[in-house]
Amino acid sequence: MYAVITAVVCAVLLNVTAAVFIVLRATVYGVRLYRPMLVNIALSFVPVVLAIAGAIGLIVLTPALAGIGSAGISPALFLWGYLAIATVVWLLFFPNSVYLITELNLNHRERKTPVPLWYDIVQTLTLTVSGIANAVLSLAIVQFGLIVLVFDPVALTAPAASWVFAGVVIVLGAVGVYLGRYLRFNSWDVRHPGGMVRKLRAHFAIRGKTLEAIGFVVSHALLVALIYVPLFSLTVAALSVAR
Structure with missing residues (x-):
């Protein structure tokens, strides 16, 4: 728990630092406050909140499972339903954290600006790292939860099935980033599937867009995986030693 x-x-400190750098940029150098970055920081932290809320929800629900069973409802079915809904909701917002990688294009920087290039590099890099940290932390919480509840609660290592889950999430996260950056989709656009399908058809009807999407997804997923896998593996190893 510690x-x-x-x-x-x-x-949290990384997110706060990124926000402070954004505000200081406008205050110190007298330029327009780039609000979209502040919004993206908030959206990026949502998966962490949802992962923690889902874990707390499980802790709260566990004592109530016996009562649910006495009411004629299958505790296992109720638990699986909760896990499915909580995971899907978290997954819809997960790409918001990885999305901050795309801020490295410095599209907020105007051609003529009093802001030094070094400041924008540090500010944007901090923003990107905060997003990656949010992605790694939220995925780790969910993967740990699934290991304990579904795969193998007494395993001293992460079961292969949990790695498959993490890999699928990382790839889907990269897909979500592509859809957000190039088709301007948001997590809540799933409420309008018809409109999403029409935009997808129009986008991929353009020659070269399919290959572009594949390259984008593979490269971004590889980057996140190369960061996540060793960090999660070291954490699991440390917990195994602590046992």
Whole structure:
């Protein structure tokens, strides 16, 4: 629990630091405050909140399962339903954290600006790292939860099935980033599937867009995986030693 709290605190500090850099940029150099970045920071932290809320929900629901069973409802079915809904909701917002990688294009920087290039590089890099931290932390919480509840609660290592889950999430996260950056989709656009399908058809009808999407997804997923896998593996190893 101490490790989780430490990780959450570090992620929060990264998000706060990124926001402070954005505000200082406008204050110190007298330029327009780039509000979209502040909004993206908030959206990026949503998966962390949802992952923690889902874990707390499980802790709260566990004592109530016996009562649910006495009411004629299958506790296992109720638990699986909760896990499915909580995971899907979290997954819809997960790409918002990885999305901050795309801020490295410095599209907020105007051609003529008093802001030094070094400042924008540090500010944007901090923003990107905060997003990656949010992605890693939220995915780690969910993967740990699935290991304990579904795969193998007594495993000293992460079961292969949990890695498959993490890999699928990372790829879907990269797909979500592509859809958000190039088709301007948001997590809540799933409420209008018909409109999403029409935009997708129009987009991929353009020659070269399919290959572009594949390259984007593969490269971004590889980057996140190369960061996530060793961090999660080291965490699991540390927990195994602690046992």
